[in-house]
Amino acid sequence: MTDARDVPSPCINVCRIDRQTGWCEGCFRTVPEITRWPVASDAERRAILKALPGRQAPKPRWKFW
16 A cells, blocks of 8 residues: 655645635645645545646736836
8 A cells, every 4th residue: 555655745835825716826735735635645645736737827917017
């Protein structure tokens, strides 16, 4: 059986939750996903990681002119 610790955390230590999306600005996880991570099974962690690429849409930038 695979140890859940084999799936590394996507955390990059930029821990701010975007109020519009509810996602961490660093790892793109939700607060429930972040708090579940330490006890999540290998399968749960892989499911969370699989959802992240679709959350990384570029944010609009302010234009100053």
